[in-house]
Amino acid sequence: MRLFLLPLLAFAATACAATPVDVATPAPARPTVQVSPATTAEQAGLVDVATLAPDIRVEMRYAGSDNFTGAVVPGYEARKCLLLEPAAEALAKVQADLRSQDLSLTIFDCYRPVRAVHAFVDWAHHLSDQRTKAEHYPNVDKSTLLGPYIAETSGHSRGATVDLGIIRCKQRYDEALCDPLDMGADFDLFDPRANTDSPAITEAQRANRQLLLDAMKQRGFVNYPMEWWHFTFKPEPTPTTAYDVPVK
Template sequence: MKKYLVFCLILIITSCKRNNSASADVSLPEKDSIESIVKDSVLPVKEKKPLKTFTGLADTTFVRVADFSHDFEYDLRYATENNFLKSKVYDCAECYTRVKTAKALVKANAEFMEKGYKIKFFDCYRPNFVQFKMWKIVPNPQYVANPVKGSIHNKGGAVDITLVDFEGNELDMGTDFDFFGKRAYHDNMDLPENILQNRKLLKETMEKYGFWSIRTEWWHYNLSGSSKDKIANFKWVCRQESE
């Protein structure tokens, strides 16, 4: 819109100059007037909501991660059909974790950002009823936790993530999220060097802030101590798009 208005004003000024000799009464817009017109025509930018703080919150409380940082990216696959279930099992895309998990994620992300990257979430807290759906499709504990015991996702202590640059481009990790095969294994060294380095950056930084990985999934990280927390089954409230 701004570029369009400037273009129109340039046309007006040019036309006025051409006709100036024929009409001495033609007055050109003043510079201040042009800037005022352009400024007033720019659509207002939507402001981000003020962030909440962790002050006073128990470490085991569930929180919406986006309420505490604007610096994460999201592609929550289970709120779409782009996942190994081929089914949308979340009503809407939200990322919840326990407070202690969110705190560690914010700290880890701050270090990633110093290097030009951000955490992108594929999955966060997962209601236990969804775990039963997954187990029915893939009843293999190597890939899906038995819902009777519960996944650490069900406890708010696990996240599935990758890294993106500040333009949103994902770093090459060798496979897509939820790829069930040897190429996704952490101990698979038969991969291009850039992929190994990207995984190393993700893994070593997450471990620095209290997370540990599992051998078969480069994207999965658990916060230490979270396995002792209780299984949860609540469904979050979907936020309005306007928020």
């Protein structure tokens, strides 16, 4: 017993005498996000990106049935891309940068109401609904989507995150003559192939993703590595505030 007690006491004394520099500092807690009481886009400070970049293509997939839920998502009453003003202005600059190359952004989603996020979570819990499996999660079991692919809280609700791709136009400003660049995976494909740096895509597809990455990075947007289409403007204007006003 004594042979082990003396080293233990010595260790305890050394630990007590350690300076604060030697003591590990806990990582700071992530700030809590609160839902704003705003009831309109104007009150929330959300602006329509189309007012800043009229030629941007706005699809807003969740305002229709062409999305992984197979239905219009609650909170989307119009096909409008709403963002907080700093993010909207930065996105308009990206569009201007691409315009000179006969390219254009195509928007899949922008600000997302909190109620829409709740609808996504509810859909993920309904495992019997497999209508969109072949298109959106062919190689992944629906029971595994919540967490890795569908978040219970979303940065989109803070008004500075956008999902988008690029289209190339044969004639500038004529949307009918524009085709999407091949990114190797469609928007909202729940699959490792959608990871920005996926090894499963071709060199041409990788080059298209890099084109989007470079264009967005130049104007302050940071990519989410699991989704080639997902970008957040940094620094976020309201990092601790989410919004639940409808898109209309």
